[in-house]
Amino acid sequence: MAGLRVTPARHQGRERLYVTLPDGTSLAWYDREESRLSLVRPDREGDVLAALAPYVTGEVTVGPPPVPTPAELDRLSLHPDDDLAPNRPGEALYADLDAVPVSAAGRLLHRDARQDALAAQRQVGEVLDGLEGAGWRVLHAVPLPGAAFIDHLAIGPAGVLAVRTLSARKQRVRIADPMVRLGRSAPVPHVRWARRDAERASLALAVAVAPALVVVGPSRLETPASPPGPPDVRVLRDDELGTLGRLGGVLKPADVESVYAAARNRNTWIRA
Known part of the structure; x- marks a missing residue:
């Protein structure tokens, strides 16, 4: 006009x-x-x-902007120092690597193991972040009391998963609940630790959290034949992570955002 x-x-x-x-x-x-x-x-x-x-x-x-949801209001009021969303996959390992000198052979092997673990967490984190289009929200390196960390916390239509990452690097992996044997090394209770992470996350978030163990780059993955793997722990190869995007039926989008808003607050984890 x-x-x-x-x-x-x-x-x-x-x-x-x-x-x-x-x-x-x-x-x-x-x-x-x-x-x-x-x-x-x-x-x-x-x-x-x-x-x-x-x-x-x-x-x-x-029209006017949409009215913020309670989850969005919580996010807007969150202090940047308490926001876990910016954490990178393997965040806790960066400082550890800087603190390990590259002198003695034993220390060098220790550093190589940490580098492999960091590479595995970054690889898994990248795939999980890619599930955002399927309705998932992901946090990395979630700190727990006692200097412990949950490698990844995935919140989506299929529920909440506490994801533990295991770097296999072309080695044979054998799982005999609760132990995991990598190559010829001594068995380690990774399955038990995965359950513990999920239990602590469930306590902090007051929602059901399922444990998951993601094995990165194994030459072979052996799990108990019946049932396939530990009954309560989801065991996946890194190339199977994308299947999570096809699962649903547990959380609605609003519930995903509500749990994510609580999970990204560092103070939530004090009671874990």
Whole structure:
């Protein structure tokens, strides 16, 4: 409509386009960052859009921003130091690697083992992060009291998983609950530790958490034939992780966001 004016301005650090009548009466404003149009006079929507057409490209959302959910409000109020979402896969191992000198042979082997563990956690973390499009939210290196960590916490339609990562590096892996034997090395109770991580996560989050053990790069993975693997622990090769994206039926999207909002708060884990 002829006569409407479009004036650029900044409001609280955001760039807006204000649409007004010639006498200065405000009809609407357009937020360029959100591509959202807020109307003061809804009956003039067509005129406002026509006036903005030379200044706007792409789709325009008309109406106020959606009301934040309780989970979003919790996230907005979370102090950055308490937010676990920025944690990288294997976050706890970076400092350990820096602290291990590369001098004696024993220390060098210890460093190599930590590097393999870090590479495995990064590989698993990358796959889990890729499940976001299937409705999953993921946290890495979740700290527990006593200097312990949950490698990955996956929250999605299939429920909540406490994921423990095991680097196999082309070795034969044999699982005999609760022990896991890697190559010719001595058995280690990884299955028991996976259960313990899930139990502590369930206590902290007040929801059911299932344990999962992801074996990265094994030449062969042997589990008990009946049932296949420990009955309560999901055992997966790293190339089977993508199957989680096809599972569902446990948590609705709103429940996923609610659990994720609690899980990303460092203070949640104090009682784990």
